[in-house]
Structure formats: structure tokens, C-alpha cells
Amino acid sequence: MSMSGIAIATQRLDLFYGDFQALTAIDLQVPEREVTALIGPSGCGKSTLLRVFNRMNDLIDGVRVSGRVLVGDEDIYAPGADLLRLREKVGMVFQRPNPFPLTVFDNIAFGLAVHKLAPRREYDMIVEQALRDVLLWDDLKDKLQRSALTLSLEQQQRLCIARVLPLKPQVLLMDEPCSALDPIATLHIEELMQKLKQEYTIVIVTHNMQQAARASDRTGFMYLGKLIEFGTTARIFTQPAQELTENYISGRFG
Amino acid sequence: MTPNRLRKLKEWLIEKAILLSGVFSVIFVLLIFLFLLREGFSLFRGESVGDFLFGKSWYPISDPPRFGILPLIMGSLLVTLGAAAISVPIGIAAALYIAEIAPGRLKEGLKAGIELLAAIPSVVIGFIGMITLGPWIKNLFNIPTGLTALTGSVTLAFMAMPTIVSIAEDAITAVPRQYREAAIAMGATKWQTTWRIVARAARPGMVAAVMLGIGRVIGETMAVMMVTGNAAMIPSSILQPVRTLTATIAAEMGESVQGGAHYAALFAIGIVLFVITFLINGVADLYLHRSRR
Numbered sequence: 001m002s003m004s005g006i007a008i009a010t011q012r013l014d015l016f017y018g019d020f021q022a023l024t025a026i027d028l029q030v031p032e033r034e035v036t037a038l039i040g041p042s043g044c045g046k047s048t049l050l051r052v053f054n055r056m057n058d059l060i061d062g063v064r065v066s067g068r069v070l071v072g073d074e075d076i077y078a079p080g081a082d083l084l085r086l087r088e089k090v091g092m093v094f095q096r097p098n099p100f101p102l103t104v105f106d107n108i109a110f111g112l113a114v115h116k117l118a119p120r121r122e123y124d125m126i127v128e129q130a131l132r133d134v135l136l137w138d139d140l141k142d143k144l145q146r147s148a149l150t151l152s153l154e155q156q157q158r159l160c161i162a163r164v165l166p167l168k169p170q171v172l173l174m175d176e177p178c179s180a181l182d183p184i185a186t187l188h189i190e191e192l193m194q195k196l197k198q199e200y201t202i203v204i205v206t207h208n209m210q211q212a213a214r215a216s217d218r219t220g221f222m223y224l225g226k227l228i229e230f231g232t233t234a235r236i237f238t239q240p241a242q243e244l245t246e247n248y249i250s251g252r253f254g
Numbered sequence: 255m256t257p258n259r260l261r262k263l264k265e266w267l268i269e270k271a272i273l274l275s276g277v278f279s280v281i282f283v284l285l286i287f288l289f290l291l292r293e294g295f296s297l298f299r300g301e302s303v304g305d306f307l308f309g310k311s312w313y314p315i316s317d318p319p320r321f322g323i324l325p326l327i328m329g330s331l332l333v334t335l336g337a338a339a340i341s342v343p344i345g346i347a348a349a350l351y352i353a354e355i356a357p358g359r360l361k362e363g364l365k366a367g368i369e370l371l372a373a374i375p376s377v378v379i380g381f382i383g384m385i386t387l388g389p390w391i392k393n394l395f396n397i398p399t400g401l402t403a404l405t406g407s408v409t410l411a412f413m414a415m416p417t418i419v420s421i422a423e424d425a426i427t428a429v430p431r432q433y434r435e436a437a438i439a440m441g442a443t444k445w446q447t448t449w450r451i452v453a454r455a456a457r458p459g460m461v462a463a464v465m466l467g468i469g470r471v472i473g474e475t476m477a478v479m480m481v482t483g484n485a486a487m488i489p490s491s492i493l494q495p496v497r498t499l500t501a502t503i504a505a506e507m508g509e510s511v512q513g514g515a516h517y518a519a520l521f522a523i524g525i526v527l528f529v530i531t532f533l534i535n536g537v538a539d540l541y542l543h544r545s546r547r
Contacts, residue, residue, distance in 0.1 A: 056439055087441035094439075098432040101455045110450065114442045164440060 006070075007032045007171050007201035008053055013067035015048060017060065022048045024225045026067070030171075030218075035193055035202045037216035037233065039209060041253065045225040046205045050173050053203065054090040055083055072170055088115055091164030092173045096180050097156035099148035099163070104131075104140055107148050107159055111167045118166075130162040134192060154185035161192070172196065174204040178211065190215040209249055213237050221245045290528060294521035297321065301515075306522060312486040312497075314506065314516045321519040323526070325488045329403070329496035330472060332489055333482060336407025337414055337471045342464050344411075345418030349463070352419070353426035354448050365423070372416035380477030383409035388481060395493055401483035403496040409481050410474055414467035421466060425459020426452060458541040465538030469531050475500040499523050 008030040015023035023045050030036045038046040051057045052069055055076060069076050076086050088111075099107050108127045112118050118126060127144070131137040136158050140151075148159055157177060164172065174193075178186040193202055193215055206212050212219050213233060220230040221244075229236060229245045240246040247253060297306065301321055309322015352364050384401070387408055392400030429452050437447040453460070475498075483495025484505065503520050510516040 054439060056435070059435075059438065084441040084443060087439055092436075092439040094432065094436065096432065098430075098436045100433055100436065100451055102451075110437070110442075111440050114437075114440065114446050114450070160436070167440065 005032050006030065007072065008203070009068075009070045010052070011068040011070075013049075013052065013065070013069060015045075015052065015057070016062075016064045018062040022225050023052070026227050028220060028227055028230060030201060030203055032201050033197055033199070034217040035197050035204060035215055036218045036220065037212035038203065038205045038220050038222060039207075039212050039248075040222035040228075041248070042207075044222040046222050047175055049222070049227075050175055050203060050205050053171065053173055054087050054092055055081075056092065058083070084115075088167050089169055090171045090173060091167060091169035093157070093160050093164070093175065093177045095176045097153055097160050099151070099156050099159050101147065101149055103145050104148050104151070104159060105144040108163045108166060111163060115167065126166050130165045133165050133196070134158040134162040136162060154181055154188060157181060157185075157189060158192070161196075169200065171201045171203065174202065176205055176207060179207065186211070209251075221248060223248070287528065290521055290524050294518055294523075294525045296513075297515060297518035297522045301519075306519070307526075310488060312502070314510070314519060319515060321515070321522075323499070323502075323519075323523060325486045326497055326499045326502050326523065327526070328488050329482070329486075330498040330500070332403045332492060332496055333406040333410060333478060333498055334468060334471050336403060336492055337410035338464070338468055340407060340411035341414040341418055341467060341471075345415050345463070345467065346422055346460060348415075349419045349422035349426055349460075350448060350453065353423045354444075354452065365420075368416050368419050371412070372420070376413060376474060376477040377480070379409060379412055380480035383477060383481040391493075397493050399483055399495060401481055401495055402493050403482060403489055404492045406478050406482035406496070406498075407492070409477050410471045413474055413477060414471045417470050418463045418467035421463035422456070422460045425456040425463065428459070429455040462538040462542040465534050465541070469534045469538070472534070473500065473527070473531055475504045479504055499527050503527075 006029050008028070010026050010028045013023055013026040013028075014021065026049060028049075038049060040046050048057065052065065053071060053076075057063045057065075065077055067077075071086065071090060074086075075081070100110060102110070105123075105127055108130050109123050112123060112126060128137060128141075131140060136155060139155065140146075148156065151159065157180075161172070161177075178189050181189065190211065193204070196202060197217075204212075204216065216233045218231065219233045219236040221228045221236065221240075221242075223244055229240060229242045231241075236245065237249055240249060306321055306323060307327070308324050309320060310324050311320045311322045312325055313320045348364075348368075352361055352368075356364060383405060388400030388405050390400070391397075391402060391405050433451050433455055434447055437451045438444075442450070478498050479501035482498065482501065484497045484501055485495040486497045486502070487494075489496045503523055506516070507520055510520060
């Protein structure tokens with residue numbers, strides 16, 4: 001953790017897909033142990049920005065990044081940056097629940113095994129703790145050896161959150177984590193985020209403005225690759241400083 | 255007849271024609287099996303099933319003839335296991351390479367090459383095995399003949415490889431991208447992702463690929479007959495000549511008397527082969543279905 005209380009900071013971040021500029025001059029500071037929401041219309045760059053923080057954009061051919069991105073105190077785009085270590089520190093939850101086609105237990109043990117974080121005899125304990133943290137333990141304690149693919153969608157998404165917790169990430173990135181879930185399950189995941197933010201910094205990309213309003217402490221509004229406005233969620237939704245922001249949150253475009 | 259009724263009649267005819275073709279293909283398999291049974295079973299009027307399956311001597315034209323196929327079963331088993339030991343690791347590794355690592359153009363080239371390998375007639379592979387591999391093995395191990403079980407295994411490994419690689423590659427490619435993405439986002443290396451997640455997810459398909467490859471090896475006749483030396487004795491090492499079930503049928507069918515005991519014994523061997531391949535295909539099918547679920 002950094003001294004400043006800032007988990008992620010970007011400075012004049014530009015990102016190009018080939019000749020197309022997807023992000024322009026992003027300056028953003030994500031505070032620790034809060035939920036920060038990124039909102040904006042489709043194609044505004046919010047998911048791209050999220051995938052800068054764990055460098056998942058590197059998997060796409062022809063991506064170029066300039067500017068600085070600090071996670072904690074580390075410049076993650078510095079030459080020689082350790083990507084595996086970065087992704088250990090910055091966990092990600094995807095739009096569609098994507099548990100591995102393994103047992104519930106092995107899904108959570110995967111991160112431990114990959115990063116050799118604990119001796120095998122401690123796995124039971126760590127798996128239990130991770131499942132407790134996402135409130136799945138009571139439902140799944142007798143189903144640890146079942147395939148994760150047999151779970152309900154909501155349980156799968158909780159499991160996807162649980163499997164990054166043993167890595168003790170500093171940041172949890174969530175890319176529209178509720179878009180495949182029904183409204184009840186969505187509320188449950190939002191409640192879970194409130195619980196998790198006591199220990200983790202959460203950045204969530206969402207299409208759903210009500211979700212941002214309900215679940216986040218800070219909101220950034222993005223449009224055409226630019227961060228138009230960033231502030232506390234209460235202020236963004238009641239007194240937006242930019243006309244563009246106001247038009248978007250009042251539903252005039254989207 | 256009104257146009258409407260005509261159309262209905264046409265539909266009915268087409269439907270029944272397709273049904274009939276489906277039924278016929280099943281009937282043909284059943285008929286082949288019944289024919290095998292009828293021709294083969296007459297052997298067991300004079301011979302017990304135990305003596306046939308576990309008898310150690312195959313002297314079909316001596317007097318009295320002896321029809322013990324244990325040496326032939328051992329021959330088939332040895333050649334098949336040897337071929338599997340060579341082709342499975344290489345085939346699976348090749349499939350992983352093509353599906354996960356090879357860049358675009360190389361990938362297409364390799365896939366085309368593998369398909370070409372599948373298209374080479376078995377007699378050509380047998381020929382190459384006989385004139386190049388055989389002498390090489392003879393010199394390498396300093397043994398009297400290069401036509402051995404090992405030669406057969408290597409030759410057959412070439413024939414199993416295309417089946418194993420192409421089916422396993424399909425199974426690996428079919429693993430959803432999101433699994434890989436999730437593993438990489440957790441900081442797994444490319445290898446950890448490939449081995450722990452992708453290969454695990456594709457495992458049923460890979461088992462099926464191996465089974466079908468082995469099925470091909472057990473049923474193969476021509477190439478194996480050309481390179482294994484065809485001595486019907488129980489081998490004590492992989493460097494000895496062996497004779498397989500298939501090669502025995504192919505080599506002796508022409509000289510047996512139709513309706514005689516030798517003739518029946520060859521058909522009984524056919525039944526054994528049929529049962530073996532049926533079981534292997536059954537297992538492969540089971541795994542293929544499981545992978546689709």
C-alpha cells in the first residue's frame with residue numbers, strides 16, 4: 001500500500017489500437033478502499049481503461065500506451081515491469097462469470113498453486129476463508145469437489161471473485177460484473193462489494209447508472225476516450241460540473 | 255392431386271428415404287457382425303474358447319492344427335502399446351503447439367502437413383518402414399533382423415499421429431477464450447494456463463483422440479504386415495519379430511480352405527478384433543460426449 005491513500009494513478013495516459021486512439025490524456029486517481037465506478041456510453045473506453053490497470057490489453061495486437069500508470073508505487077508500464085506480479089496484485093472479475101472447468105476447490109486453489117503462495121496443507125483453510133469472504137461457504141461447503149460449471153450464475157460470479165482473494169490483491173477490477181445476472185443477484189453482488197471494499201480497492205465498469213449510484217463512492221464519466229469528469233458519486237449524480245455528464249446521467253444519450 | 259398433397263407426399267418420401275439409409279447403415283454393421291459370428295463360431299465345436307484365446311501356439315496347418323492366438327494378441331498388444339507410447343506424447347504436444355503457440359501461417363502449414371500425413375496410403379508407409387527404418391534398427395541394435403515389434407510401433411505411430419493431432423487440436427481450440435483470459439488475468443504464465451487450464455478443459459477430447467488413434471493402430475494391417483517380421487511367437491522383447499491379429503488374417507485367408515477349421519479360426523480372430531475396436535470406440539465416444547456437455 002502506498003502512503004498517499006491512492007491505489008491507482010494515471011498521468012497523461014494515451015492508448016492506441018493501431019492508429020485508433022482509444023484513450024486520450026487520462027489523469028485519474030483511484031483512492032484506496034473505495035468503490036470507484038467508471039461509466040459512459042458503449043465504446044467510450046471504460047473497459048479499455050480498466051484493462052490498462054492489469055495490462056490485459058497487452059494480449060491485443062498493436063496496442064500502444066504512453067504516459068504513466070502507477071499501481072501503488074509501481075510504474076506498471078516501466079520497461080521490465082513484472083506482469084505476473086502485477087496481475088497477482090490486481091485481480092479481475094469479468095463480464096460473464098468464467099470459472100475454470102475444474103472443481104470449486106481447484107478454482108480457488110489455482111492462484112495459490114500458480115504463485116506458490118502457501119504449502120498445500122494450508123489450502124483447505126484458505127479456500128474456506130475465500131468462500132466465506134464471498135458468502136458462499138454455507139452453500140458450497142459440501143460441494144467443493146463439484147464442477148464449478150454446475151453452479152448458478154450468481155454463485156459462479158461469486159466464485160470468480162473468491163478465486164482472486166487468496167492472492168491478496170491490492171485492487172479488484174470488475175468489468176460489468178452483473179450484466180449476466182438477474183436484478184436480485186445484482187443486488188447481492190453489490191452488497192458483497194460494500195463488504196469487500198473494507199479490505200480491497202475496487203474499480204468497477206458499469207453500463208448501469210443506478211448501479212454506479214448505488215454501489216460506488218467515486219464515479220468517473222468517460223466519453224470518446226476522455227475522462228470528462230471525476231468526483232464523489234454523490235456530487236457527480238447531483239451536481240455534475242460538465243454539461244456532457246449531466247446529459248448522460250439524465251439519460252439524454254447513452 | 256392438389257399441389258398441397260403432392261408437397262406432403264414429397265416430404266414423406268424424403269423423410270422415409272433418409273430414415274431408410276440410416277437404418278441400413280446399422281443393419282450392415284449388424285450383418286457383418288452376424289456373418290463374423292456364424293463363420294467364426296464353428297471353430298468352437300472342436301476347440302474351447304480358453305484354448306483359442308490363451309493357447310500359446312498358432313500352427314494352423316500342422317497335424318493336428320493348433321489355434322492358440324495368445325502370440326498374436328501379444329503381438330498386437332506390443333505393437334499397439336509401443337505405437338501409443340511414441341505417438342501419444344508427441345501427438346498431444348504437437349496439438350498443443352499448433353493450437354496454442356504456433357503463429358498464424360505456421361499453424362496453417364502444420365495443419366495441412368498433418369492432413370497430408372493422414373492421406374499417405376498405409377502400404378507406402380509400410381514400404382518406407384521396411385526399406386529405411388528396418389535396416390536402421392537392425393544396425394542400431396545389432397540384431398539379426400530389423401523387422402521387429404519396435405519397427406512396427408514406430409511405423410504405426412506415424413499412422414496414429416494425424417488422428418491424434420487433429421482431434422486433440424480441435425478439442426484444444428474449442429476451449430473457450432474466457433478460461434485463458436481468466437487464468438492470465440490471475441498472473442498465470444502461458445505454460446501454466448495451457449497446462450493447468452486449457453489441457454484440463456480439453457482432456458475428454460484428448461482422451462477420445464488417443465482412443466481413436468489407438469483404434470486405427472489396432473486395425474491397421476498392411477503396414478504392420480510389412481515391417482513386423484510376422485513370426486507367430488510370444489515376444490520376450492520389443493526387438494523381436496511379432497505377428498499381429500490383423501496380419502494373420504490378411505496373410506492366411508488366401509490359403510485356408512473355405513469352411514475348414516483354419517478358415518473358422520481366422521474369422522474368430524476377426525471377432526476378437528471387432529470386440530477390441532468396438533470397446534475402444536465406445537470409450538472414445540463416451541469421452542467425446544462428455545466433452546460436449
